[in-house]
Amino acid sequence: MKHLNWDDLRLLLLIVQEGTLRRASKKAGMSPATLSRRLDDLEEAVGQKLVERFQAGCLPTAFGADMVALASQMGEIALEVERTRDRQDAHAASGVVRINTDEWLSYFLTTRFARFHDAYPNVEVEIVTSHRPYSLARREADIALRPYRPEQLDLVTRCLGTLSFGLYCSRDVAERHAAALSSGDWARVPFVGFDEPRAEFQSDRWLRALPGAPAPWMRCSYGLGILDGVSHGAGLGVLATFLAGDQQDLVAAIPHIPELDQEIWLSMHASLRTSARIRAVVDFMGQVFAAYRETGR
Incomplete structure (x- = not known):
């Protein structure tokens, strides 16, 4: 042979x-x-x-x-x-892993990372939230999650999936404005959105372009502020759809806004690809996003 x-x-x-x-x-x-x-x-x-x-x-x-x-x-x-x-x-993986990302993805990770500690008890995770991307080259963070693919040649990148968005309100708002919501009469319902310095965000531009919709009467400087306002009855707001499974009282006025879909890209410096602690975090995030693709949660 x-x-x-x-x-x-x-x-x-x-x-x-x-x-x-x-x-x-x-x-x-x-x-x-x-x-x-x-x-x-x-x-x-x-x-x-x-x-x-x-x-x-x-x-x-x-x-x-x-x-x-x-x-x-x-x-x-x-x-x-x-x-x-x-x-x-x-057991071998140990140390700190810093993940830099925006608000929605920070919330997504923090609400899904509990099982990671059971599997890798010696790895500590720091989730650093900012609209400004941290520099991976200067080691401001080990891993970045962003809704675009980085262009630096010395980075390892991977598309984890697509984050989708919908228009939501509380159950109370849905009941009080049922007729307007069913007919799409946006002029008769209140809205929650970003403040003026963040009005250029894609989600806020979409919201302000709704036919007849008034400007958001409550405006926030951060995404989770919109979630708090919407879930407590302040009006309708654009939220990531995974929140629908986490917040029992959210009602979808528009369950999915396709034009707001965002590809989520993981990136890290090429020199870190063999690190046990980095590989552990990257693999776990891959599992989390795979579950999200299958279930929407």
């Missing part, structure tokens, strides 16, 4: 699981031609045919089925190795 590429066994397992080279190649992130060549290499290495290729799909030979069973066992072993590594990392 020639030298065996163990990664080719993983591809064999994927081909059999997916049933066709096309579906397997898409999942593997390579072209069908490349995947076919890798299968040829594996069959040459073991000296036997592993898969019968038909127009409708692929079926393993008897020997191929045995190899698939072994590949499946290897996959389970690999997963167990990763879980063991993660458990060791949980």
